[in-house]
Every structure is written in C-alpha cells, then in structure tokens.
Amino acid sequence: MNTGPAPGERRPGGALEAEVLALLQACRQAQTPGEVLQRLGDDLSYSTVVTVLSRLFDKGLLARSKQGRAYAYAPVADAHGLTARRMRQVLESDPDPEAVLSRFVEELPARDEQLLRQLLGDLPDQE
Template sequence: MNTGRDPGERRPGGALEAEVLALLQSSQQALTPGEVLRHLEDGLAYSTVVTVLSRMFDKGLLTRSKQGRAYAYAPVADAHGLTARRMRQVMESDSDRAAVLTRFVEDLPAGDEQLLRQLLGDLPDQE
C-alpha cells in the first residue's frame, strides 16, 4: 500500500490506524503483524505495527487469535458496522439518551428520517 509520502515523513494523527483497518477489512483472513507490515510497504518498524494493532485491539476495533508465536488480527465489523458502533458509543456517552435520539431524528434530512422509520417499522416488537 503506497501512501505517496516521503520516507520518514509523519502521518497525520490516526492515519496509520486507518490504513491498517482498511487493510484488515479488505483481507479475507486475519493477519499477523508481519503480514500487515509486508502489505503496508512503508518502511515501518515491526514494533510500530505491533503497537498499532495492540492499541486497536484495546479500543475494541479488532479481534485477535493466537497464530504460532504471534497474534492474527481481524476487524470486529465491516466499515458500516464500525460506523454504527462509533455512533452508539457517542450516544452512550451522554446521560440523556432520549434527548440525544430526539435531537438526532429532528436533525435528519427527510429521506434519512423516512428510512429510519421504515427500518424501525420492519423490526419485530420486543416485549
């Protein structure tokens, strides 16, 4: 994955995580740090990749399983699932969920509000 940056040039904050996440989401299987390093083709240190993967695991973005002496990492969800997860985390950070949901729906464009109503209407009633 060639980033077009000069060797030694620093990435913007979060850019390496985004690159790693995109790589893992496009992979058909979990990848070890060494495999991630080979795919990034960026002159990174192995320890940097391990650190990034470990931090992403700690944030709940990745799962990991033992593969030989290393861990193999995979995303917990696809891109849409991760976006939904971030939305839920932000909503849960506010103590008044009803107010957050009300404001969210009030601010939706008409088409999105209609889609949300349709999706909610398709859900089975929960008792």
C-alpha cells in the first residue's frame, strides 16, 4: 500500500497520521506497529510508526490493547464517527457553543438543515 511521498520527499503535516488512520479503519482487527509498518510498505522506521500510533491514541482516535510485547491499535469509531467526534471537540472548545451551533445551522444548505431537524425530531425528549 505504498502511498507515501517519493524518496527524499517529506509528507505534508498530518498526512502520515491520516494514512495510518485510514489503514487501520480498513482492517478488520487491531494492528501492531509491525503490522502497520508492513502494510504501509514504506521506508518508515518502526519507531516512527510507534510514534504516530501513540499520537493517534493520545488524541483519542485509537484504542489499544496489549498483544505480546507490543500494543495492537484499532480506531475508536468509523470515519463518520471520527468526524462527529472532531466536530464535538471543536464545539466544546468554544466559549459560546450556542452561538456556534446557531451559526452552523444558519449556514447549512436547506437540504442539510431539513435533515438535521428531522434527526433532532426523532430524538426522545431529554428531561
């Protein structure tokens, strides 16, 4: 799956993390750093892969479990779930989440606003 840069070139910031996350999402089971390195088929070092996996774990994007002497990593959610998590984190980081949500809905295309209203209408009342 060698989709990395040409020899001697560097990836843009965050590109390797995105590549590793996509690889893990395509796998049916958790992967060790060695398995990730093998699947990447790249000229990366084992320690680079461990660093990337650790960063993704620290960001809450991966879960890990002990497998022998190493950890095996798996995404905590599918691609849509991870996008939703990022949206929630951005919303929670703003001091006025109500204003952010209001602006968000105002800027939605009519079709998406209708979908959002439909989804919210399907939720049970929170009391």
